[in-house]
Amino acid sequence: MSTADSATIRRKSLKKTITDSRAIQLIILLIGVVILWSLISAIIERPDRYLPSPMTTLFSSVDLLKKGVLLSFYADTLNRLVIGSVIGIALGIPFGLLLGLNRNIADMFYPLMNFFQSVSGIAIFPIIVIWFGNSNTTVMIVILYTSFFPIAFNVLSGVRSVPMRYISAARTLGASRFQIIKDVLLPGAMPSVAIGSRLSIGFAWRAVIAGEMLAGQAGLGNMIFAGQELDNTAQILLGMMLIGLTWIMLDHFLLRPLESDTIERWGLVQR
Amino acid sequence: MTGEAKLIVQGLSHHYPDEYTGESVHALDNIDLQIHENEFVAIVGPSGCGKTTFLNIIAGLLPYREGRALVDGTEIRGPGPDRGVVFQEHAILPWRTVKRNIGHGLEIRRVPKAEREKTVQEYIDLVGLSGFEDRYPHELSGGMKQRVAVARTLCADPVIMLMDEPFAAVDAQTRITLQDELNRVVMATRKTILFITHSVEEAAFLGDRCIVFSRRPGHIKTEVKIDIPREDRVWKDMVDNPKFTEARDNILRLVRSEVTNDVDS
Numbered sequence: 249m250s251t252a253d254s255a256t257i258r259r260k261s262l263k264k265t266i267t268d269s270r271a272i273q274l275i276i277l278l279i280g281v282v283i284l285w286s287l288i289s290a291i292i293e294r295p296d297r298y299l300p301s302p303m304t305t306l307f308s309s310v311d312l313l314k315k316g317v318l319l320s321f322y323a324d325t326l327n328r329l330v331i332g333s334v335i336g337i338a339l340g341i342p343f344g345l346l347l348g349l350n351r352n353i354a355d356m357f358y359p360l361m362n363f364f365q366s367v368s369g370i371a372i373f374p375i376i377v378i379w380f381g382n383s384n385t386t387v388m389i390v391i392l393y394t395s396f397f398p399i400a401f402n403v404l405s406g407v408r409s410v411p412m413r414y415i416s417a418a419r420t421l422g423a424s425r426f427q428i429i430k431d432v433l434l435p436g437a438m439p440s441v442a443i444g445s446r447l448s449i450g451f452a453w454r455a456v457i458a459g460e461m462l463a464g465q466a467g468l469g470n471m472i473f474a475g476q477e478l479d480n481t482a483q484i485l486l487g488m489m490l491i492g493l494t495w496i497m498l499d500h501f502l503l504r505p506l507e508s509d510t511i512e513r514w515g516l517v518q519r
Numbered sequence: 520m521t522g523e524a525k526l527i528v529q530g531l532s533h534h535y536p537d538e539y540t541g542e543s544v545h546a547l548d549n550i551d552l553q554i555h556e557n558e559f560v561a562i563v564g565p566s567g568c569g570k571t572t573f574l575n576i577i578a579g580l581l582p583y584r585e586g587r588a589l590v591d592g593t594e595i596r597g598p599g600p601d602r603g604v605v606f607q608e609h610a611i612l613p614w615r616t617v618k619r620n621i622g623h624g625l626e627i628r629r630v631p632k633a634e635r636e637k638t639v640q641e642y643i644d645l646v647g648l649s650g651f652e653d654r655y656p657h658e659l660s661g662g663m664k665q666r667v668a669v670a671r672t673l674c675a676d677p678v679i680m681l682m683d684e685p686f687a688a689v690d691a692q693t694r695i696t697l698q699d700e701l702n703r704v705v706m707a708t709r710k711t712i713l714f715i716t717h718s719v720e721e722a723a724f725l726g727d728r729c730i731v732f733s734r735r736p737g738h739i740k741t742e743v744k745i746d747i748p749r750e751d752r753v754w755k756d757m758v759d760n761p762k763f764t765e766a767r768d769n770i771l772r773l774v775r776s777e778v779t780n781d782v783d784s
């Protein structure tokens with residue numbers, strides 16, 4: 249009892265030390281990037297046109313905030329990302345599972361999936377615009393399309409890679425088909441579900457930005473595009489930074505905790 | 520032998536089909552075997568002779584067409600909780616804690632949580648895993664993982680327990696400990712056990728009977744009775760027990776002759 253407890257405490261404090269040193273590393277990295285950026289911006293000619301300083305970029309955000317557009321752009325974009333990728337993943341997981349469980353269905357759908365997976369979201373854009381115009385629907389369809397395949401493919405291969413002996417063990421304990429799916433195949437496919445979700449959300453994130461640019465829908469993508477037309481380089485940089493920072497936050501507060509509570513805790517992947 | 524026959528195998532043969540050549544691999548040949556209640560039967564035989572094939576058929580994981588196999592009077596058709604299996608490579612689930620692995624069989628049978636936890640705790644204590652209830656398998660040693668596997672099977676309370684070289688993957692020292700422990704567990708639970716092993720010593724130490732398989736296609740070459748009371752089967756005493764050494768040497772000779780034949784042919 250006591251050995252198990254102290255080991256848990258040791259593990260926790262070790263984890264905290266690692267987190268602390270990571271945070272320090274991140275701060276050093278950030279400071280470095282800001283200094284380098286400021287330096288370049290200070291020595292080039294016409295920095296407002298080519299590379300506005302970090303300060304100028306920050307001020308432009310205050311400007312946009314005052315106008316009230318920054319928050320609404322940001323909310324529009326996040327909204328699309330969340331709805332699009334949640335639906336894409338919610339459809340992709342059962343579809344991948346179905347294919348992983350049934351070889352006949354998998355053989356039937358595989359060529360089709362392979363075909364569509366190679367036709368990127370950008371490549372289907374024109375036809376979707378023809379069907380649905382430059383609308384929000386168009387952007388949503390592209391996001392959904394892009395996020396569906398990575399998760400479906402990964403769940404399929406994840407289910408297939410669950411070692412036979414785990415399935416046999418559950419069967420000899422009297423597990424029904426449903427119980428095998430719930431207790432063995434789904435958790436066993438978790439490493440692939442994690443990889444697939446990461447890819448799906450990452451692709452969806454790119455699709456939102458590209459979709460907003462091409463379909464001219466209000467949002468961060470559109471803000472960047474408009475920045476170029478308005479000769480407002482600071483606005484472009486601001487948009488880029490928000491895109492990148494949002495991804496880092498998603499990774500840190502959503503994807504990583506999910507992974508460390510499941511596949512890392514189970515020892516299925518090493519960090 | 521005491522008690523009724525829990526496992527009855529009659530004229531069981533098995534051929535693995537080969538899809539590419541069309542020829543088949545003859546793995547088992549006309550096996551007749553009965554295992555009675557509370558009996559511990561060990562099977563030894565050369566590598567590739569069909570021991571795992573035999574166990575998988577009894578477990579219901581491998582369909583058979585030639586011969587008959589009955590557990591508790593019922594023809595085997597697929598796996599079921601009446602036959603618990605401890606696999607050679609540990610097959611406990613990495614995403615379940617020790618406690619939840621051991622209780623998995625009861626969970627599958629929808630035993631209420633309170634009752635389940637009580638039973639699970641008994642088996643955790645029995646195999647000496649107290650203090651590790653909430654650990655995940657990757658945090659355990661090889662020997663501990665096999666203890667979990669044994670406890671999981673016992674906890675589901677099967678009619679017969681099937682073990683396929685369960686201690687083959689652990690070091691010699693741990694192996695001796697696990698063998699002593701298994702004996703203790705067998706005395707406490709009075710389980711009927713079919714135990715496959717490569718080790719002649721292990722078979723002689725644990726088995727009431729030892730079945731010697733021929734090389735492939737596996738058939739029963741002979742059987743050796745090991746008439747030592749379970750209470751006397753402790754490693755520190757067994758090494759000088761003449762009944763044990765005699766049985767061991769006897770089995771060893773029989774297995775050797777199979778392997779030598781193999782080399783000659």
Ligand SMILES: Nc1ncnc2c1ncn2[C@@H]1O[C@H](COP(=O)(O)OP(=O)(O)OP(=O)(O)O)[C@@H](O)[C@H]1O
Nearest residue numbers: 535536544546565566567568569570571572573735
């Ligand atoms: N799925 C399969 N398809 C075709 N042949 C198989 C299959 N499984 C086993 N065999 C063959 O059947 C024979 C018996 O195999 P089995 O695994 O039962 O042997 P074993 O006695 O358990 O060997 P070991 O002691 O090495 O574990 C071997 O010749 C093997 O090659």
Ligand SMILES: [Mg+2]
Nearest residue numbers: 570571572683
């Ligand atoms: Mg084997």
